[in-house]
Amino acid sequence: MNSAFEAVKTGQSIDGTPFSPTRESIRDFCEASLDYNPLHLDDNYMQGNFGKTHFGGIIMHGMNNFGVIAKMLTDWLYPQGGVQRRLETRWKIPVKPGDTITPRATVTATRKTEKSQWATLDVQVTNQRGEVVAVGEAMVEFPG
Amino acid sequence: MTEPTFETDFWKDAQARKIWDDIVPGQPRKTIPYTLTLEAIQKYCRVVGDLHPLYFDEEYARNSPYRGLIAPPAIHILLMFACTPADDWMRSPGTVNAGQSWSYNIPARPGDVIRLQARALDKFIKKDRLFAVHDNVFFNQRDEVICSGRGWTIRPV
Secondary structure, three states, X not given: OOHHHHHOOOOOEEEOOOEOOOHHHHHHHHHHXXXXXXXXXXXXXXXXXXXXXXXXXXXXXXXXXXXXXXXXXXXXXXXXXXXXXXXXXXXXXXXXXXXXXXXXXXXXXXXXXXXXXXXXXXXXXXXXXXOEEEEEEEEEEOOO | OOOOXXXXXXXXXXXXXXXXXHOOOOOEEOOOOEEOOHHHHHHHHHXXXXXXXXXXXXXXXXXXXXXXXXXXXXXXXXXXXXXXOOOXXXXXXXXXXXXXXXXXXXXXXXXXXXXXXXXXXXXXXXXOEEEEEEEEEEXXXXXXXXXXXXEEEEOOO
């Protein structure tokens, strides 16, 4: 079994790399993800209302945020032989060009099963104003 | 390998797409196979600032437990749109991503021919918003599951 698991403790925090989207990075994300939804590239379209929501300008892809969280997890896991097994996210408020978002995870539980070793983590992403832009849960494995 | 051309104008085919009323939970969605290239993997990695050598350094990757270059787990972000035809309701302009939940089995690799099994899973109204849930499983050319997941979207009105 992977001995790195023994060092994983409830309450332990993992800090991710801050990410600062720009209009250019959002456009690049359109090209890399093939998601050209006008939410992410058309300022005129974004002056309109979306049901009860008014964005007032283009927003970063929620999945860009997902990728930033996933990078935090794999950066922590790869050196320890760990594997990202699950990530669930909910987007709370939009991220816009000029924002800086920072992901953080906290280990909430560890568990050994018949064949492997697991940890669950709460995930939170905050912007430069300390507002929570995304929350989620992750599950990771430390296989033998 | 040359990247295939993808439709970047999400307004095109907009009239052909299902609106919330037309979405039938349980109904399969049409998908298209996609060959994942190293170029596409690295383009995705660069835009999220993830330059891990498992995605970029062939020798490092070959000597790792993965025994070769892989894609990061979140490559399904690209695969979702790469495997979805232009008239799918996922591409409706104004579709807002509310949340995602993904499980990972094995990594995708450069050269994999990716197949997506997809369906509408659920739809509901919450806080006066129209939600639809899509359910997805990505397989490689050996029919091994790469990852599976669901997305909650708020439909445009």
